[in-house]
Amino acid sequence: MNYRISQRAASLTPSLTLEIDAKAKRMKAEGQDLVGFGAGEPDFDTPQHIKDAAAAALAAGFTKYTPAAGIPELRKAIAEKHRRENGLEYEPEQIIVSCGGKHACYNVILATCQEGDEVLIPSPYWVSYPEMVKLAGATPVFLPTTDRTEFKVTPEQLRAAITPRTRLFILNSPSNPTGTVYTPEEVRALGDVCVEKGVLIMSDEIYEHLLYDGAVHRSVASFSRAHYEHTIIVHGFAKAWSMTGWRLGWTAAPEPIARAIDAIQSHSTSNPTSFAQKGGVAALTGPMEHLKTWLAEFDRRRRYAWERLNRIPGLSCVNARGAFYLFPNISGTGLKSVEFCKRLLETEKVAAVPGVAFGADDYIRISYATSMANLEKGLDRIERFCRSLVG
Known part of the structure; x- marks a missing residue:
């Protein structure tokens, strides 16, 4: 059977962010000690009053x-x-x-x-x-x-x-x-x-x-x-x-x-x-009290990750002023983004997103929407990986 795929569908590039996040989740499910920096979502739960409203709507039919x-x-x-x-x-x-x-x-x-x-x-x-x-x-x-x-x-x-x-x-x-x-x-x-x-x-x-x-x-x-x-x-x-x-x-x-x-x-x-x-x-x-707590924690992680990244050989990073991502420049390591992320995942069990997915092959994206413990562990591993590349 000749399954002809439309030109529009064939021209698309699959989402590398979703692909890497899915691979990281598979590795975690297999019991591997993986640190994931790929997710584009907060690690906090939906506020309770929002969940309650949806549950009440369900209960009411x-x-x-x-x-x-x-x-x-x-x-x-x-x-x-x-x-x-x-x-x-x-x-x-x-x-x-x-x-x-x-x-x-x-x-x-x-x-x-x-x-x-x-x-x-x-x-x-x-x-x-x-x-x-x-x-x-x-x-x-x-x-x-x-x-x-x-x-x-x-x-x-x-x-x-x-x-x-x-x-x-x-x-x-x-x-x-x-x-x-x-x-x-x-x-x-x-x-x-x-x-x-x-x-x-x-x-x-x-x-x-x-x-x-x-x-x-x-x-x-x-x-x-x-x-x-x-x-x-x-x-x-x-x-x-x-x-x-x-x-x-x-x-x-x-x-x-x-x-x-x-x-x-x-x-x-x-x-x-x-x-x-x-x-x-x-x-x-409803109330927005959660946001102040979330922002304080995101900011704490942002500052820590930015300072750590700029101390790692081969990396440099402009600090973010919004969202929950950092976008470090990896050109000092001698690797482009896909090779960098592939080897980082294989050798150190850290998942980051190659910058080529965003049109910038000299960078990677790191999400700090994760715990401070994960940030510390993951950045330790990134530092060890980069030192193996540039000393």
Whole structure:
């Protein structure tokens, strides 16, 4: 039988982050003493009041279809969140609840891009952005950055990359994989270029609440009516509420784009899980005391890991100001990222993600969303590995 695979599917690169995380979990299940730095999820449990809300919804039989775009109660709560925290006015009809932040990103790209379009993506980038662009038939165009500029794209670099085919610019701040946070002034400057050139912005703000060292998040949509009309916000519950497995995200968009996303979702996944949406309402309307504790612990780990990494021969690392990742430069070891991570896993039982997955082959990504004990053990092993390479 000739199983013909579509060109779009064949062109995709499998997610290295998920692949490495799965391999690490298999090794742990086999009883191996493995330290995993690959996971992109908090190691804290979902707050109890959110779980209670979902359990109550299940007990009450709230297990049927909902509107494809989400229950009105949740869409209203999301709109109120943006008004309260970001100074942005959205009607509930402009909010589309999706099956996770990744699904929200895909919906946006599918609703706004097509064959012949170009999408500008700062590099390093989250692994799925380029693949989603390819699935929409558009072309990803990368804007390279390095640790020397704290992995930030400049307005001049953005303007120079825009062509008549440019449809969308993807802005992710705080960033996965680098932890970079653009200042409000830098965000506005990038937004100004997009407004001037008529380019839409997909602003991925899922790490909005995870900030350190006085870093400030401001949405590009908040600077003017023109910025608002050029911006589609992508967000979700995975990071700040540790709801990764709940698969619950959202978009906030100008109404025509929101309608297009709703139509796409109605013919693909339909609604997000009904009782998970009740948990989402509880997350947005309930207490946030957990976040202060989580941030203090993330910050403690971040500082420790950053200091350790910069003392390891062959490595250098810019400190993150958001999210829960560090992105050390490994070029001093003489290895590229895949070989480095492969040998690190085989010899020292430490799982990290090769930077090539993010478009940066001289780096690796380390998640500090793990215990301090794991950080200490894993960094001891990384140091031993690097010393074997460079002395």
